[in-house]
Amino acid sequence: MKSKFIFLSVLLISLFMLGCGQKKASDEVTIWVQASLDTPEGKMFADRVEEYNKQNPDKKNVVIKSFTRAGAGSGYIDRLNAAITAGDMPDIFTLDGPDVASYATNKVIAPVDEYLSPEFLEGFTDAMKEQGIVNGKTYALGYSDSGVIVMYHEDIINLLNPELKALIPTDTDTDWTWEDFYKVAKGLKELKSNPKTKDLDIVKNMEVPVSFLLTDVPKGAYEIAIYYLAPMIWSNDSNVVSENGLEVEGYLNNPKTIESLSLLGKFFEENLANASEPDKAFYTKKSPMALAGFWYVSEFEHNYPDVEYRSVRYPKFDKEYQGNFTPSGSWTFVMRNGLEKEKAEEVAKVLEWMTNSDASKQYYEKNGSIPTRTDAVSVINTETDSESYNEAWKALKYQVKNSNKARPVSPGYPYLSETFAKDIILKIAQTKTSDKNEIKQYADDAIEKINREFEKYRR
Numbered sequence: 001m002k003s004k005f006i007f008l009s010v011l012l013i014s015l016f017m018l019g020c021g022q023k024k025a026s027d028e029v030t031i032w033v034q035a036s037l038d039t040p041e042g043k044m045f046a047d048r049v050e051e052y053n054k055q056n057p058d059k060k061n062v063v064i065k066s067f068t069r070a071g072a073g074s075g076y077i078d079r080l081n082a083a084i085t086a087g088d089m090p091d092i093f094t095l096d097g098p099d100v101a102s103y104a105t106n107k108v109i110a111p112v113d114e115y116l117s118p119e120f121l122e123g124f125t126d127a128m129k130e131q132g133i134v135n136g137k138t139y140a141l142g143y144s145d146s147g148v149i150v151m152y153h154e155d156i157i158n159l160l161n162p163e164l165k166a167l168i169p170t171d172t173d174t175d176w177t178w179e180d181f182y183k184v185a186k187g188l189k190e191l192k193s194n195p196k197t198k199d200l201d202i203v204k205n206m207e208v209p210v211s212f213l214l215t216d217v218p219k220g221a222y223e224i225a226i227y228y229l230a231p232m233i234w235s236n237d238s239n240v241v242s243e244n245g246l247e248v249e250g251y252l253n254n255p256k257t258i259e260s261l262s263l264l265g266k267f268f269e270e271n272l273a274n275a276s277e278p279d280k281a282f283y284t285k286k287s288p289m290a291l292a293g294f295w296y297v298s299e300f301e302h303n304y305p306d307v308e309y310r311s312v313r314y315p316k317f318d319k320e321y322q323g324n325f326t327p328s329g330s331w332t333f334v335m336r337n338g339l340e341k342e343k344a345e346e347v348a349k350v351l352e353w354m355t356n357s358d359a360s361k362q363y364y365e366k367n368g369s370i371p372t373r374t375d376a377v378s379v380i381n382t383e384t385d386s387e388s389y390n391e392a393w394k395a396l397k398y399q400v401k402n403s404n405k406a407r408p409v410s411p412g413y414p415y416l417s418e419t420f421a422k423d424i425i426l427k428i429a430q431t432k433t434s435d436k437n438e439i440k441q442y443a444d445d446a447i448e449k450i451n452r453e454f455e456k457y458r459r
Contacts, residue, residue, distance in 0.1 A: 031350070115344055142355070148291055192206065313399065
C-alpha cells in the first residue's frame with residue numbers, strides 16, 4: 001500500500017528540505033485535508049475554517065485545500081509528499097495517527113507543546129494524547145477518534161442454549177472475554193447441524209459465525225489486522241512492539257502474544273471465521289456476529305435502517321486485565337517544521353481552533369466522528385429512537401472514556417502493520433492453525449523481516 005511505504009520517501013524529502021528549505025511563508029495559513037468537499041468530513045473542515053476567518057478578521061486568512069482520499073489515503077499522501085519535496089508544503093495538514101512518528105522522526109513536522117497551553121493539550125482523551133506524542137513531545141492533535149465493539153443479531157443468538165447465551169453481556173456496562181466470544185461462535189456453528197435449528201431460514205442464511213473483515217487485508221487494507229486484533233494481545237499484558245517503537249523481538253513472539261494468537265487461530269481452525277467472507281456479511285446476517293468498527297453504526301443508520309442489532313464491548317483476553325486496550329485512533333492535524341516563531345504561534349492557534357471542544361462536538365454532529373476531547377464525549381447521543389444505535393454508542397462511549405488505547409507509536413509502523421497483517425494474521429487465517437509452535441514460527445519470520453527494515457531507524 002503506497003501510503004504505508006513512506007520511510008524512504010520521507011527521509012529523502014527531509015534531506016532535500018535541509019538543502020533547499022521551505023518556500024517563503026505567505027500571509028495566509030494553509031491547510032490540507034484528505035477529505036474532498038463533497039464528503040461530510042471535507043465540508044465540516046471547510047465550515048470550521050470559514051467560521052475561524054469570520055471570527056478573526058485581524059488574523060492571517062486561513063485557506064483550506066481538500067483532496068480526494070484514495071484507498072487508505074494514498075492519493076492524498078502522494079500529493080503531500082510531492083509538495084514536501086518541492087518545498088511548498090502547507091502550514092497544517094492531516095496525517096493518519098500511526099504515520100505521525102515517521103514524519104516527526106524525519107523532522108517534517110514540528111512539536112506544538114511550546115505554542116499551546118498544557119491545559120489544552122491535557123484536554124484530549126488518553127488515547128489521543130498517546131497517539132500524538134513522539135519522544136515526549138506532542139506532534140499531532142486528533143480531530144476524531146474511532147472504536148471497535150462486538151455486534152450481534154439477537155434473533156439467531158436467542159437460538160443458543162441458555163448457558164452459551166449467558167456468556168454475552170446483557171448490557172454495555174459489563175466486560176467479557178475472548179474465550180466467551182469463542183464459545184459463543186462455536187455454539188452458533190453448531191446450530192447448522194442441530195436438527196431443531198438447521199432448517200430455520202436465519203440459520204441456513206449463516207455462512208460464517210463471526211466476521212473479522214480480513215477479506216479487506218489482501219486488498220491492501222493491512223491496517224485492519226493490527227487495529228482490530230492487537231488489542232487482544234494488549235489485554236493479555238503483551239504487545240507487538242517495544243515502547244520506543246523499534247524492537248519486536250520479545251514482543252511479537254512473546255509467549256502471551258502467541259497465546260493470544262493461538263486463541264484467534266481457533267476461530268479459523270474450526271471455521272468460526274474465515275480469511276474471506278461474503279461482502280457485508282454482518283449487515284446481511286450471513287455472519288450473526290462481528291468485530292465492528294464504529295462506522296458500522298452510521299452505515300446501518302443510513303443504508304440498513306430496518307436491521308436491528310445488539311452491541312457489547314470489545315472483549316478482553318484476560319478478564320482481570322486493568323490497562324487500556326480497546327481499539328482507537330484516527331487522522332490528526334499536524335504543523336509543518338521550519339516555521340518562524342511568529343507564524344508558528346498563529347498556526348498553532350488555528351490548530352487549536354480545528355481541534356478544540358467545540359470542533360470535536362461539531363465533527364460528531366456532522367460526521368459521526370468520535371470526540372477526541374474528554375469534555376466533548378458527552379455530546380454523543382444515546383437517547384435516539386433507535387435502540388440499536390443507542391446501545392452501540394453506549395459501548396463506544398464507555399471505551400472512549402475508559403479503555404481506548406492508541407496504536408503503537410513507531411517510525412516504522414507502516415511496515416510493522418503490513419507485516420503483522422500479511423505474515424502473521426493472514427497466515428493464521430489461511431492455514432487455519434492454532435498451533436503455538438507454528439504461530440511462533442510465523443512471528444519469528446516476521447521479526448526477521450521487520451528487524452531488517454527497522455535497522456534504518458536504529459542508526
